[in-house]
Amino acid sequence: MAFATLDGIRTRYEVIGSGPPLLMYAPGGFDATVEKWSTMGVYARVKLLEHLPKRYSCIAFDRRECGQSGGRVEAVAWPHYAAQGKALLDHLGIKRAHLIGGCMGVSCVIALAARNPETVASMILWWPVGGVKYRMKGRQRFNEHIAYFKQNGLRAVVELVRKEGKAFGADPRGGPWASVIGHDEPFAEAYAKRDADAYESIVRRMMESLLDRDTAPGAQPEELMKLDIPAYIVPGHDDSHATSAARYLEECLPKSQYWDVPPEGQTEAAAPPKLLEFLERSGDMVTS
Numbered sequence: 001m002a003f004a005t006l007d008g009i010r011t012r013y014e015v016i017g018s019g020p021p022l023l024m025y026a027p028g029g030f031d032a033t034v035e036k037w038s039t040m041g042v043y044a045r046v047k048l049l050e051h052l053p054k055r056y057s058c059i060a061f062d063r064r065e066c067g068q069s070g071g072r073v074e075a076v077a078w079p080h081y082a083a084q085g086k087a088l089l090d091h092l093g094i095k096r097a098h099l100i101g102g103c104m105g106v107s108c109v110i111a112l113a114a115r116n117p118e119t120v121a122s123m124i125l126w127w128p129v130g131g132v133k134y135r136m137k138g139r140q141r142f143n144e145h146i147a148y149f150k151q152n153g154l155r156a157v158v159e160l161v162r163k164e165g166k167a168f169g170a171d172p173r174g175g176p177w178a179s180v181i182g183h184d185e186p187f188a189e190a191y192a193k194r195d196a197d198a199y200e201s202i203v204r205r206m207m208e209s210l211l212d213r214d215t216a217p218g219a220q221p222e223e224l225m226k227l228d229i230p231a232y233i234v235p236g237h238d239d240s241h242a243t244s245a246a247r248y249l250e251e252c253l254p255k256s257q258y259w260d261v262p263p264e265g266q267t268e269a270a271a272p273p274k275l276l277e278f279l280e281r282s283g284d285m286v287t288s
Helices: 041-046 048-054 078-091 105-115 132-152 154-164 178-183 185-192 196-210 243-252 271-281
Strands: 002-006 009-016 021-025 057-061 097-102 120-126 231-234 256-258
Touching: 002 078, 009 078, 021 078, 021 105, 048 057, 048 271, 057 078, 078 105, 097 105, 105 120, 120 271, 132 154, 132 196, 154 178, 154 185, 178 185, 231 243, 231 271, 243 256
Parallel strands: 021 057, 021 097, 097 120, 120 231, 231 256
Antiparallel strands: 002 009, 009 057
């Protein structure tokens, strides 16, 4: 485990394996941590962190406001998440890398690719978030947090997080900075003293930015259509990962390949070989 300060935000990361660099935006929604690659749902089943590091230097990290990484109270949008990944690559002296994102991490990947296409050799987009139900559930989560702090105050948010120890996804009342509140005492104290009206404006702008459409968020379709980057898309099929979101990315990305297999067919025996084959076909890279 290592830490780097990126744009003033402490970021926890790990480099696992050896070979060409592969930057990994973790699944887990608003609790996107290194561990989710090994413990969460389909990712625990396919065991990517047991297979990909055999041929690649896998750079896994806790997304800002998640796990042991820090955060900053601002209207966080997809460019902020993209900037964290790019800054981590810069910190490690890597000019170009493969990218993989799971769940909400897919939107971070396409945001980075849209803004820094020269940095991205290829993209694996596993279970893109999106769909009407995803947008509605996400907005409900933000609104539950807003209702809680408006009724009880920001000090009560801090006390709740300290008592329950849950991330935003597990308990919406704690809000999108719950993980940072839980492990950073100075941050928590400053958070509790913030002006409630100004804070509400920040949270609402964050919600509007991250949950602005009924398909896969992260980049505009016009931006995606300009990307000359190989992409491998693995569809999900539930309320947070609508298959329509994966098909949307297939339509928008000129060099996309779509693995047309339902989640039950995404097994350890089938998935890692598919991803490794795609990565190896994606061409030479300049890494320094």
